[in-house]
Amino acid sequence: MKRQKGTYRGLATHFVPRAHLAELKEKLEKVNGFLSPEAARAEVDRIVDEFSEPLFSSSSSPPSSSSPPSSSLCNLTADVLDGCEKYFSVLPESFQALLASLDEGAASGCRFAAEVKQTLRDKCPLSCAVWLALFRQAEARKCVDERSDDAPFYAQREEEGDRLLEVLRQDFVLAEAFGHGYPENFKEGVRAVLVDKDNRPQWTPSNNADVHEDDVSRMLNYCEANGLDRYLHS
Structure with a gap:
C-alpha cells in the first residue's frame, strides 16, 4: 500500500x-x-x-471530497451519501436482509440501491456474509469505544493500538480460513479472473440464501489458523 x-x-x-x-x-x-x-x-x-516526508509528491495531490479515489463504486454525490446513510447506518441482522432492503430501494427507483445490489450479488456470497458480520462487530465495538473518550491521552493511544492489533489478528484468521482452511472460493475467484478469465465464478454456496450463520462463524473463528502473534514474536 x-x-x-x-x-x-x-x-x-x-x-x-x-x-x-x-x-x-x-x-x-x-x-x-x-x-x-x-x-x-x-x-x-x-x-x-x-x-517525515510529504505524503503526496509533486505529481500527485491529496484526495478531496470532490475527487474520491477512482476505484470508488460511484462518485460521492449527495444521492450516494444519502444512500449510504439509509442502507448502511443501521445494519440488518443478515446479508439476506440487506439485499432485500436494497431490492426494495432499487424497485422504488433508487440508483444507489440498484448499483450496490448488483455489485454485491456478483460477489462471493460467503465473503459478503462475513463482511457484514465484521461490519456489525465494528459498529458494536465503536459504541463501546465512544464511552472511553474521556480517558487520559496515553490511555486512548494504548487502546487504539490494542484495537488495531485486534483487527489485524481477525484479518489474519480470515486470510488463513479463506486461503487454507476453506479455499474453494479463493481458488474459484482466481480461476475466473486470472486463469480462464471468463469472469463467471461458481461460488460455494452459489447464492446468498444458502449461506448460514454457522458458515460465517466457521470463518470468523477458524481455529486452525497459526495466529498472527506467532509471526510477530518469532
Missing part, C-alpha cells in the same frame, strides 16, 4: 523513510517522561514531523 492510500484510509498519519526509523526511535525514546500528556503529544508530533 502506497503512502497516499494508507493516509486516505486512516491507517497512517505520517510517512518516515525506512532509513530514518532508527534515528526517529532514538529521539522518541529521549522524550521527557514527566511532561504532561498534552506537552508529550506536542513533542512527539514535533519529532515525527522532523523525520
